[in-house]
Amino acid sequence: MLRVGLTGGLASGKSMVGEYLVSQGCHLAKADQLGHQAIARGGEAYAPVVAEFGRGILDDNGDIVRSRLAAEVFGRPERLERLNKLVHPAVFHLEEAWLAETARLHPDKIAIVEAALLIESGNHRNFDRVVVVVCAAHQQVERAVARDRMTAGQAQARMAGQWSAAAKCALADYVIDNSTTVESTLEQTRAVLGSLRRIAA
Numbered sequence: 001m002l003r004v005g006l007t008g009g010l011a012s013g014k015s016m017v018g019e020y021l022v023s024q025g026c027h028l029a030k031a032d033q034l035g036h037q038a039i040a041r042g043g044e045a046y047a048p049v050v051a052e053f054g055r056g057i058l059d060d061n062g063d064i065v066r067s068r069l070a071a072e073v074f075g076r077p078e079r080l081e082r083l084n085k086l087v088h089p090a091v092f093h094l095e096e097a098w099l100a101e102t103a104r105l106h107p108d109k110i111a112i113v114e115a116a117l118l119i120e121s122g123n124h125r126n127f128d129r130v131v132v133v134v135c136a137a138h139q140q141v142e143r144a145v146a147r148d149r150m151t152a153g154q155a156q157a158r159m160a161g162q163w164s165a166a167a168k169c170a171l172a173d174y175v176i177d178n179s180t181t182v183e184s185t186l187e188q189t190r191a192v193l194g195s196l197r198r199i200a201a
Helices: 014-023 031-039 046-053 066-073 077-105 137-148 152-160 165-169 182-200
Strands: 002-008 027-030 110-114 129-134 174-177
Touching: 002 014, 002 165, 002 182, 014 027, 014 110, 014 129, 014 182, 027 031, 027 077, 031 046, 031 066, 031 077, 031 110, 046 066, 046 077, 066 077, 077 110, 110 182, 129 165, 129 182, 137 152, 174 182
Parallel strands: 002 110, 002 129, 027 110, 129 174
Antiparallel strands: none
16 A cells, blocks of 8 residues: 655645545545544543643533634744644554554555645655645635635744745655646646556556
């Protein structure tokens, strides 16, 4: 089985690329969703995160409220770094479990993990190939504002915590430019998929 890491900056279009790859028979896990599992009650990172950030991040049922947790780290790089150090190992364990199960069930397939911080976390080293999706910085801000209802300032702050597109591309095996049309993006994605299939075979 070929292990592929898919990444890109905020609102760069990596989810669109991932959805297309799934439609073509690839298997996909999203690090964001695994992160939710990691901090859910019973998850590996739940107790460490509550111990670090306090019970003020919990609702009446004892569940972590992600918006409260986000408020604890927004604009505070040192606190965000601490959160990542608590959550990332748990996410990596979930990723590895998913990859192992996918390899067992679909040994001849392509397994993709979509993660915004794939390269920043160093986890890109655990994949056979890395795909980076990019677009212009102003497009990231515009798309994030439209999609996530955040302000331009919030989008820029989120982007400041991620590596630049150029830095990501330097470590990529494939770069998909999502700055023009959807069809152009999908055409590039089809070419990348063709290459990945040849490697997987």
